[in-house]
Amino acid sequence: MDLFLWGVLPYIMVAVLVGGTIWRYRYDQFGWTTRSSQLYESRLLRIGSPLFHFGILVVIIGHVIGLVIPKAWTDFFGISDEMYHLAALGLGTVAGIATLVGVGILIYRRRTTGPVFMATTKNDKTMYVVLVAAIVAGLATTVLGVIGPHQELTYRDTVSPWFRSLFVFQPNIAAMSEASLDYQIHTVIGMVLFMIWPFTRLVHAFTAPVHYLFRPYIIYRSRDGRPTTARGIRRGWAPVGTTDRTPDRKATTTGKTGGTRR
Numbered sequence: 001m002d003l004f005l006w007g008v009l010p011y012i013m014v015a016v017l018v019g020g021t022i023w024r025y026r027y028d029q030f031g032w033t034t035r036s037s038q039l040y041e042s043r044l045l046r047i048g049s050p051l052f053h054f055g056i057l058v059v060i061i062g063h064v065i066g067l068v069i070p071k072a073w074t075d076f077f078g079i080s081d082e083m084y085h086l087a088a089l090g091l092g093t094v095a096g097i098a099t100l101v102g103v104g105i106l107i108y109r110r111r112t113t114g115p116v117f118m119a120t121t122k123n124d125k126t127m128y129v130v131l132v133a134a135i136v137a138g139l140a141t142t143v144l145g146v147i148g149p150h151q152e153l154t155y156r157d158t159v160s161p162w163f164r165s166l167f168v169f170q171p172n173i174a175a176m177s178e179a180s181l182d183y184q185i186h187t188v189i190g191m192v193l194f195m196i197w198p199f200t201r202l203v204h205a206f207t208a209p210v211h212y213l214f215r216p217y218i219i220y221r222s223r224d225g226r227p228t229t230a231r232g233i234r235r236g237w238a239p240v241g242t243t244d245r246t247p248d249r250k251a252t253t254t255g256k257t258g259g260t261r262r
Contacts, residue, residue, distance in 0.1 A: 005188065006176040010166050013191040020198030021206065034204045040115040044105055052102030058095035059138065062088065067163045071156045085154075089142065096139035103132060127200040130193050137186040144182055159183050 024032060038045055066088065074084055107128055110116050141155070158179035165172040176184070197203060 002173055002177045005184075006162060006173045007171045009188075009191055010171065013195050016195045017197060020195075021203065024198050024203055032203060032207065034201050035119065037110075037113075037116045037119055040119075041109060041113045044109040044113075048102045048105030048109060050102070051098050052106060055095045055097075055099030055102055058091060059099055059135075062092055062095065066155065067160050070160070070164075092142040093139070096135065096142060100132075100135050100139060103128070103135065107132075123200055127196060127202060130189065130196060131202075134186070134189045134193050137182070137189050141182045141186050144180075155179065155183050159187065 110120055110124075158175045162172045162176035162179075165175075176187075179187075
């Protein structure tokens with residue numbers, strides 16, 4: 001079982017995640033969307049969506065720091081285990097609670113708002129169950145890993161070395177098998193979440209509209225072409241990653257009859 005969970009399942013998860021994403025992009029581009037329901041209800045969405053998205057962003061950053069950065073590096077910079085675990089407890093708990101509250105509001109909104117509930121598919125329900133299970137398990141491991149019973153081995157001695165060993169195709173199965181049960185459960189749920197990721201609305205995370213941060217201003221002009229303000233029209237940002245599609249204006253000449261010809 002340890003060989004399958006910690007030596008085989010991670011690579012199955014990567015194959016399904018990558019292959020499923022490619023398949024979804026090639027054959028279901030019109031379904032590559034969050035299926036936004038903002039038109040049906042926006043009051044709860046304005047509260048739950050920022051809580052969930054900002055919380056999950058901090059959670060992802062915390063996972064990257066905890067799994068990728070070796071313990072020897074933090075020791076080299078003089079960061080003690082107490083300081084590290086205190087920061088992990090503070091930021092991890094706040095981010096986990098924000099994420100859990102946010103997704104709870106979104107689920108409550110989806111369950112109690114008629115049109116939103118009607119637009120909810122079985123696929124969405126499965127995704128929410130796995131997502132909430134991953135968040136709850138992660139929050140539990142954060143709290144228990146610091147204030148729970150004393151453990152000689154932490155995730156920095158077990159889960160992190162195992163995670164890094166996967167990239168060199170030499171999975172450290174022994175290290176992961178020594179991890180506590182809560183970390184093992186959280187890891188398995190996380191792998192299940194990534195396996196269903198390409199086939200749910202979560203796939204929209206791979207196409208975040210980062211380009212919007214760098215696109216030029218939208219310039220509005222009056223019908224007669226005169227500036228809309230007394231100061232004139234300010235030069236907008238130069239387009240980034242796009243081509244100039246502004247049509248050329250051809251010169252106007254006057255004919256013998258006094259009319260205009262373009």
